[in-house]
Amino acid sequence: DQQVKQNSPSLSVQEGRISILNCDYTNSMxxxxxxxxxxxxxxxxxxxxxSSIKDKNEDGRFTVFLxxxxxxxxxxxxxxxxxxxxxxxCAASANFxxxxxxxxxxxxxxxxx
Amino acid sequence: xxxxxxxxxxxxQPVGSPLSLECTVEGTSNPNLYWYRQAAGRGLQLLFxxxxxxxxxxxxxxxxxxxxxxxxxxxxxxxxxxxxxxGFYLCAWGLGRAISGNTIYFGEGSWLTVV
Numbered sequence: 709d710q711q712v713k714q715n716s717p718s719l720s721v722q723e724g725r726i727s728i729l730n731c732d733y734t735n736s737m738x739x740x741x742x743x744x745x746x747x748x749x750x751x752x753x754x755x756x757x758x759s760s761i762k763d764k765n766e767d768g769r770f771t772v773f774l775x776x777x778x779x780x781x782x783x784x785x786x787x788x789x790x791x792x793x794x795x796x797x798c799a800a801s802a803n804f805x806x807x808x809x810x811x812x813x814x815x816x817x818x819x820x821x
Numbered sequence: 822x823x824x825x826x827x828x829x830x831x832x833x834q835p836v837g838s839p840l841s842l843e844c845t846v847e848g849t850s851n852p853n854l855y856w857y858r859q860a861a862g863r864g865l866q867l868l869f870x871x872x873x874x875x876x877x878x879x880x881x882x883x884x885x886x887x888x889x890x891x892x893x894x895x896x897x898x899x900x901x902x903x904x905x906x907x908g909f910y911l912c913a914w915g916l917g918r919a920i921s922g923n924t925i926y927f928g929e930g931s932w933l934t935v936v
Contacts, residue, residue: 714864740923751911751927752865759922797865807853807915807923813864 711735712800714812722820727785729815731798734779738800742809743772743783746795755796756783785817793819823848827912827928834935840885840899842931844912847893852914854895855925856887860908871895907935 713732721727729743739760744752758765758772758781765772771784785792795816799809827844834840846852856868867880869887877887884903888896895912909932915925 712864740918742924744927749909749930749932751913751930754924754926757922757924799865801918801923807918807925808855808867808870809923809925810867811857811865 737802
């Protein structure tokens with residue numbers, strides 16, 4: 709039962725353009741969402757997060773949008789840079805006290821110079 | 822600042838052999854600790870988490886076990902490895918929703934190949 713889904717396993721974007729990565733979830737108890745970036749053979753690094761009380765959070769080139777009614781979130785990267793090429797994981801947690809995260813399967817983003 | 826280390830970084834083990842992966846966190850106390858696994862072509866699967874010394878919760882039934890002998894030490898073990906145990910193992914820590922939101926921070930990862 710995949711509670712967090714990233715339906716696009718890969719995405720290629722031209723350098724300087726906008727990258728949009730999507731994530732859907734099914735568990736209505738999720739109230740906190742995060743994006744992680746992962747390079748090969750390294751641990752994931754935290755990128756940006758959003759609480760369910762908001763519908764948008766911005767940090768520099770990265771913006772996360774949350775649509776609770778659709779149970780959908782997206783990560784926008786503008787402008788895309790070659791160093792953004794990595795696998796991006798969407799994660800979600802429910803308010804049970806700890807940060808136990810449920811991850812999606814990841815989307816491999818390739819920025820084309 | 823807080824840091825997390827896990828080792829070994831890479832290991833190749835025969836089927837049926839034991840396993841021990843170790844993780845330590847520095848610069849904080851009483852962290853929540855996690856073991857995740859990324860199998861080939863798969864997402865990150867939570868295996869175990871711990872909210873304190875000796876307190877281990879298992880998420881997925883399997884032949885792996887975890888222990889937390891000290892506050893900032895988390896160990897992943899197996900008595901007999903299976904081929905299906907191959908993957909990239911990640912340790913992570915967090916301080917709980919009230920302190921650090923729901924963000925957890927990962928170690929460098931350990932590549933395990935069972936042959």
